[in-house]
Amino acid sequence: MNEPGYFISFEGGEGVGKSTQSRLLGDWLADLTGREVVLTFEPGGTALGKELRAAVMHGQDMGARAEALIYAADRAHHVETVVRPALDRGAVVITDRYLDSSVAYQSGGRDLPGHEVEHLSLWAAKGLRPDITILLDLEPAAAAARRAGADGKGALDRLERAGLEFHTRVRDTFLQRAAADPERWVILDAALPVDDIQAQIRVDLSARLGLTPVVAEAGALAEAAAVAEADAVAESLGEDRS
Numbered sequence: 109m110n111e112p113g114y115f116i117s118f119e120g121g122e123g124v125g126k127s128t129q130s131r132l133l134g135d136w137l138a139d140l141t142g143r144e145v146v147l148t149f150e151p152g153g154t155a156l157g158k159e160l161r162a163a164v165m166h167g168q169d170m171g172a173r174a175e176a177l178i179y180a181a182d183r184a185h186h187v188e189t190v191v192r193p194a195l196d197r198g199a200v201v202i203t204d205r206y207l208d209s210s211v212a213y214q215s216g217g218r219d220l221p222g223h224e225v226e227h228l229s230l231w232a233a234k235g236l237r238p239d240i241t242i243l244l245d246l247e248p249a250a251a252a253a254r255r256a257g258a259d260g261k262g263a264l265d266r267l268e269r270a271g272l273e274f275h276t277r278v279r280d281t282f283l284q285r286a287a288a289d290p291e292r293w294v295i296l297d298a299a300l301p302v303d304d305i306q307a308q309i310r311v312d313l314s315a316r317l318g319l320t321p322v323v324a325e326a327g328a329l330a331e332a333a334a335v336a337e338a339d340a341v342a343e344s345l346g347e348d349r350s
């Protein structure tokens with residue numbers, strides 16, 4: 109029988125470092141454990157998902173319910189065709205956003221009832237919840253400044269245009285959900301340097317997965333995980349996701 113799969117989600121606002129940290133974590137876990145690691149993301153982690161992503165992020169204006177249903181459709185297909193099969197093979201799956209994004213954005217941000225959005229997501233995902241969710245917490249203004257530094261040229265998508273109040277409600281919803289379920293969530297300060305955040309993630313994951321102590325190694329990471337590398341990673345992931 110396969111080793112059981114392990115499901116990790118990264119959550120937080122736009123530009124907080126989710127793709128940077130998920131890639132660094134994936135490389136480290138694959139090297140250390142030899143397990144299959146699947147890196148994926150929502151919305152748009154499948155071919156159908158790319159079309160749904162384009163519609164919801166760059167398409168016509170739409171109401172909150174239509175938006176929630178598109179994210180749920182993306183999730184249903186993503187779980188059925190990518191996440192669940194990988195977990196069944198015994199892989200570690202790392203997703204950049206999952207159902208907590210729906211609750212934070214479509215409920216906290218757009219004002220739909222939280223339990224309805226969560227229920228819709230769980231229905232779409234046939235009840236699949238992450239084993240651990242890493243929240244990269246950052247003030248929306250700081251995240252916006254970071255994104256502007258990364259590619260000030262790019263046009264803002266529908267969600268990015270939503271404004272500071274919207275993004276503050278999104279952040280507060282993430283923090284409330286994390287506080288309510290500390291077993292599943294790890295809250296990290298996304299204003300710290302890339303390598304410090306990654307070191308904290310590795311220490312936490314080592315404990316949860318029963319890996320050999322890596323505290324010393326995590327300290328040495330300060331030199332290893334160069335921000336330049338993280339930039340390249342973020343860029344290459346970003347290319348897939350206009």
Ligand SMILES: Nc1ncnc2c1ncn2[C@@H]1O[C@H](COP(=O)(O)OP(=O)(O)O)[C@@H](O)[C@H]1O
Pocket residue numbers: 121122123124125126127128129204254255258298299300301302305338339342
């Ligand atoms: N801890 C950090 N400190 C400073 N800049 C960061 C940090 N983490 C990521 N970045 C940079 O911020 C930008 C957004 O990072 P990214 O990983 O794409 O975030 P997300 O996936 O959450 O949108 C990139 O230019 C990236 O290099």
Ligand SMILES: Cc1cn([C@H]2C[C@H](O)[C@@H](COP(=O)(O)OP(=O)(O)O)O2)c(=O)[nH]c1=O
Pocket residue numbers: 120121122123124126127150151165179204205206207209210211213214267268349
């Ligand atoms: C998965 C998901 C994302 N979103 C939003 C959050 C983002 O604005 C956008 C996805 O963008 P994403 O590519 O994750 O942005 P970033 O890498 O900058 O964080 O979709 C929802 O509103 N609901 C959801 O369920």
